[in-house]
Amino acid sequence: MKPSTPWRILWNAFFWTYERATWQYDVMVIAILAFVWLTPPDWLGDPMATGRGPIGWLIDTFLH
Numbered sequence: 001m002k003p004s005t006p007w008r009i010l011w012n013a014f015f016w017t018y019e020r021a022t023w024q025y026d027v028m029v030i031a032i033l034a035f036v037w038l039t040p041p042d043w044l045g046d047p048m049a050t051g052r053g054p055i056g057w058l059i060d061t062f063l064h
Contacts, residue, residue, distance in 0.1 A: 012024070013028060016028070037054060038053070038054050038055055039053065040052055040053040040055055040056060041053050
């Protein structure tokens with residue numbers, strides 16, 4: 001029995017089976033970088049970080 005498409009996508013993403021220079025690989029790298037750069041320090045409980053992070057800066061800059 002062939003696994004369904006959503007399960008295959010999750011399997012490939014979890015086990016990082018995509019080849020380099022494919023669009024799927026690029027999307028996964030962008031997602032990881034976005035998490036690293038855009039996650040507010042408070043969410044991770046980082047005792048050394050101050051402020052609200054890049055998201056807080058964006059909100060302050062463009063919405064106020």
